[in-house]
Amino acid sequence: MDEETKITLRLPADLHRWLTAQAKSARRSLNSEIVHRLEIQRDTVAADTESP
Template sequence: MMNEVRMTLRLPQDLRDRLSAHAKSERRSLNSELIYMLEVALRTAGADTESPGDDSAPPAPLHGKPDSSPA
């Protein structure tokens, strides 16, 4: 079972609206879309081996629908 933590996030309204629209187009909830986007960003950042504080841990597996955008 995955441990989850609830947190408050402040976003500009226009950014929230854009994220919500994108999540809807991907058929995900806003929460699921944010988790997906953060996991993808961390996986990409993990490819940069010269980042300060790199702990060399493998990226977490993605949850939810895989990216359906064209390559």
């Protein structure tokens, strides 16, 4: 990650609880979990748009 941007993010409480549990299970911080999931989704979308 070359650059970082700080944002304020509002999440529904149930989504926050779920993400927190997922992060704990993966031994990541909540921030790292969110970034990880967004990067996976971005890569999936990019791969889908590159496929013929």
